[in-house]
Amino acid sequence: GSAEHPFPGGVFQWARYRRNGTGLNETERIFSESLNKHEDTLTLATLRIFSNQLGQPHFHFNANEMGYVISGCGQVGVILSGVTSSFNIGIGDVIFFPVGTQHYIKSICDEDLLLLLAYSTGEQLETLRMKDYFGSTADHILAQLFFKKQEEFKKFPWAAR
Structure with missing residues (x-):
């Protein structure tokens, strides 16, 4: 399977393209090259945010981001022109962030928040x-x-x- 990439508050796994394949296992390298060779591909990931933890605010330069909540509950914040709008999410909800939209995701319940994410790029994701x-x-x-x-x-x- 894909390597786990821990961050303060959670774990990220993804099938992605990397310009330089350093650190990718054989399966990841094959998938990475395949992503980059085909148009209209998606980079896929799972994001697990531990109970009552925060996925840091960020934005993507080159991709829209869409997510589907598999388990847990959370709060999503979108920051536009210095104003933050937030809303709660739960199992079955879908979220979408256009390219360049600063956002964060936070777990707000006693269980981890698990999302399936898709990014609209077969290139290396720029965040x-x-x-x-x-x-x-x-x-x-x-x-x-x-x-x-x-x-x-x-x-x-x-x-x-």
Whole structure:
């Protein structure tokens, strides 16, 4: 099967294309190459968010994302123009995020939230996670972008780098 990719709060598994196949097993490598050779393919994944944990806010540069809730319950947030809209999801619900839409998924019940995800690309999925954005941007730049004092951004865990 596909390798598990743990993250704080959950586990991700996927069948995806990788430009450089490093770290892919034989089956994953064959599937990766097949995805990239055919038009109109989907990258598929399972996302397990542990009970009462958060899948970090992020967005995809090159794909729409659609998900189907297999088990558990959760909350989805979509951030548009600085305003967050959120709604609850449960078994059988379908969610959709257009390319470039910042979003998050959170488990809100006593069991893990499990989703089947599909991304509208056979290319390598390009994702920006907010933790990576904030972690790689200087605190004085963040202060200017968000109209806050620089000291506010020194409080975050990555500030000690």
